[in-house]
Amino acid sequence: xxxxxxxxxxxxxxxxxxxxxxxxxxxxxxxxxxxxxxxxxxxxxxxxxxxxxxxxxxxxxxxxxxxxxxxxxxxxxxxxxxxxxxxxxxxxxxxxxxxxxxxxxxxxxxxxxxxxxxxxxxxxxxxxxxxxxxxxxxxxxxxxxxxxxxxxxxxxxxxxxxxxxxxxxxxxxxxxxxxxxxxxxxxxxxxxxxxxxxxxxxxxxxxxxxxxxxxxxxxxxxxxxxxxxxxxxxxxxxxxxxxxxxxxxxxx
Amino acid sequence: xxxxxxxxxxxxxxxxxxxxxxxxxxxxxxxxxxxxxxxxxxxxxxxxxxxxxxxxxxxxxxxxxxxxxxxxxxxxxxxxxxxxxxxxxxxxxxxxxxxxxxxxxxxxxxxxxxxxxxxxxxxxxxxxxxxxxxxxxxxxxxxxxxxxxxxxxxxxxxxxxxxxxxxxxxxxxxxxxxxxxxxxxxxxxxxxxxxxxxxxxxxxx
Numbered sequence: 339x340x341x342x343x344x345x346x347x348x349x350x351x352x353x354x355x356x357x358x359x360x361x362x363x364x365x366x367x368x369x370x371x372x373x374x375x376x377x378x379x380x381x382x383x384x385x386x387x388x389x390x391x392x393x394x395x396x397x398x399x400x401x402x403x404x405x406x407x408x409x410x411x412x413x414x415x416x417x418x419x420x421x422x423x424x425x426x427x428x429x430x431x432x433x434x435x436x437x438x439x440x441x442x443x444x445x446x447x448x449x450x451x452x453x454x455x456x457x458x459x460x461x462x463x464x465x466x467x468x469x470x471x472x473x474x475x476x477x478x479x480x481x482x483x484x485x486x487x488x489x490x491x492x493x494x495x496x497x498x499x500x501x502x503x504x505x506x507x508x509x510x511x512x513x514x515x516x517x518x519x520x521x522x523x524x525x526x527x528x529x530x531x532x533x534x535x536x537x538x539x540x541x542x543x544x545x546x547x548x549x550x551x552x553x554x555x556x557x558x559x560x561x562x563x564x565x566x567x568x569x570x571x572x573x574x575x576x577x578x579x580x581x582x583x584x585x586x587x588x589x590x
Numbered sequence: 591x592x593x594x595x596x597x598x599x600x601x602x603x604x605x606x607x608x609x610x611x612x613x614x615x616x617x618x619x620x621x622x623x624x625x626x627x628x629x630x631x632x633x634x635x636x637x638x639x640x641x642x643x644x645x646x647x648x649x650x651x652x653x654x655x656x657x658x659x660x661x662x663x664x665x666x667x668x669x670x671x672x673x674x675x676x677x678x679x680x681x682x683x684x685x686x687x688x689x690x691x692x693x694x695x696x697x698x699x700x701x702x703x704x705x706x707x708x709x710x711x712x713x714x715x716x717x718x719x720x721x722x723x724x725x726x727x728x729x730x731x732x733x734x735x736x737x738x739x740x741x742x743x744x745x746x747x748x749x750x751x752x753x754x755x756x757x758x759x760x761x762x763x764x765x766x767x768x769x770x771x772x773x774x775x776x777x778x779x780x781x782x783x784x785x786x787x788x789x790x791x792x793x794x795x
Contacts, residue, residue: 340703340753341710341730381779383710409607414732414777431636434603436734436777459637461706461734504706535704558709588710588730590780 341588342552342580343383343559344573346566347539348373350389350400350419357567359515361468361483367567371406378411380573381590385415386439386507386537386561388466390482392420393442399426401433408434418466418507422447427454431462439507441466442480445487445494448501455502464537465503467494469524470511476524483511495531506532507561509539515564517543525555537561545571545579552585592790593619593628595655597645599635599670608776608783614790625654630664630790633671634776639679639695639737642670643687652688659690662795665768666721672761672770673739681737690768691761692742698735700754706736711773713749713759721748721760721769721788729781731773733759738772767795 348355348370355373358364367373374385385407389400399420408415417430418439430438443450444465454463468479469491478487478494487494495506508528510521520541529536535558542548542562551560565571580587594605596618609616619628633655635642646652659665667675676687679695687695698705710730715722738757741747748769751759759772769789775782 339711340707340733343709378779408604410611412604412608412611412777412779412783414734414774431601432603434601434607436601436604457637461708461736462636505708533704534706535708558704589712589726589728590730 339586341383341586343537344576344580344587345384345386345537345559345561346377346382346573347386347388347561347563349563350387350403351391353400357515357563361511361514370403374407374411377573378413381577381588382413382573383588384413384559385411387415387417388439389417389419393422393481394484399430401429404430404435405433416464418464422450424450424453424457427458431458437462437464437505439464439466441468444498445480445489448497451498451501451503455504460502460504463503464505464507465495465498466507466509467491468509468511471521471524476527479511491527492531495528499532499534503534505535505537507537507539510541513541516541517564519543519547520551520560522551522554525551525557529556535559545576548576548580549583549585552580591628592616592630592632593624595631595633595651596620597642597649597651599637599642599645601636602634604774604776605632605634605668608786612783612787612790614787622650622654625658629794630792631655631658631666633665633667633674635668635670635674637670639670639673639681639687640683640685642674643679643685646674655688656690659763659768662765662767664789664792664794665690666789667768667770668776669735669772669774672772673737675761675768675770676739677742679737691746691763691770693740693746693761695737695739698738698753698757703754706734707753708734711751711753713751715749716747719748719762719766719769720792721785723788725781725784725788731775731778731782733773735772739770765795767792
């Protein structure tokens with residue numbers, strides 16, 4: 339049977355790893371390559387790297403980190419941030435990425451999703467969506483949470499699935515870094531809309547939050563960062579807690 | 591010397607990185623003459639079936655692969671590389687495959703489960719094969735695919751995996767030298783690396 343995934347997320351800024359609260363107030367959390375090595379030794383299921391300034395600074399995604407990490411971490415590697423052309427997708431995949439996350443560019447260039455999926459396969463095109471809950475409604479934001487988008491969550495996801503995305507990586511900005519648990523309503527809303535795997539991010543503060551999200555939704559994978567940066571926690575303990583709660587987890 | 595077939599369909603680098611990590615001698619096979627220098631062949635691949643077969647034909651790799659297999663040399667097909675071993679594929683349009691293992695490649699239909707099948711899943715072993723020596727029973731491996739290899743004969747199935755229904759996740763030819771796996775051993779951490787190491791030790795049949 340297919341297992342539920344534990345996916346540490348590494349936010350990149352100026353070659354360092356950082357973590358903030360609600361996409362703001364970032365703190366340095368170390369060297370991303372060293373962190374990847376540690377996560378690898380802890381048998382995490384996948385790693386997601388997000389170059390959070392690339393779009394806003396108008397620069398290409400940092401491909402070097404993927405090239406380095408892929409030499410020693412033999413697991414799926416996903417990278418996003420500033421993915422705005424087929425050429426960048428190709429560069430990232432050639433440097434060892436298995437999947438790319440496309441977020442801001444998806445709002446203005448649906449053709450990028452279509453071309454990327456046709457050329458490299460849907461399985462490597464992940465739609466990233468950042469959401470804030472405002473007056474009970476889920477509002478989409480792009481450019482690392484800076485720009486509000488007009489399109490509804492439902493319409494955006496439907497369009498993107500039609501264009502061929504293979505997976506969705508959804509983050510609730512309001513929950514990000516707050517460590518008070520995932521937004522199960524948001525996750526359920528997204529999984530109900532699609533028949534492709536959904537990875538959720540934003541809010542993990544303890545291992546019970548992971549259990550709650552896996553028991554309360556059909557999410558395929560959970561991504562997290564603060565829980566490992568700012569506490570005495572690691573993926574091995576997360577795995578043990580999930581197993582003790584009958585969540586199917588990879589056997590190593 | 592392990593050859594990694596470069597036919598323009600994706601992730602050679604991950605396969606090369608894993609062989610380098612294991613200190614296994616390897617080389618990229620980018621034209622038909624390179625077959626002279628190799629003892630083992632890995633066919634990696636990510637992408638769509640018709641384009642992959644077209645690239646293999648355009649690169650004049652088709653006959654060298656068939657000859658290499660016929661001579662009993664070990665061949666490992668990974669993901670799309672596994673699917674190409676089939677008689678034909680039905681992704682996009684019906685396309686003839688390499689025909690090394692009888693069967694066809696069709697879309698998964700896992701009822702109410704999501705497609706692609708992405709993530710870590712286990713194997714149930716139907717037959718023994720040296721490629722699994724020392725691999726932990728019950729280990730999960732990394733899958734990412736929407737199509738699967740439906741073999742014509744059950745005796746070509748080494749392992750099955752359950753996703754909704756059971757599907758063949760590792761296939762082998764009658765001689766035992768051509769193996770195809772749907773998951774990515776090069777992305778499956780310790781157990782995946784063990785499989786690649788075992789492949790490097792397979793001898794000519």
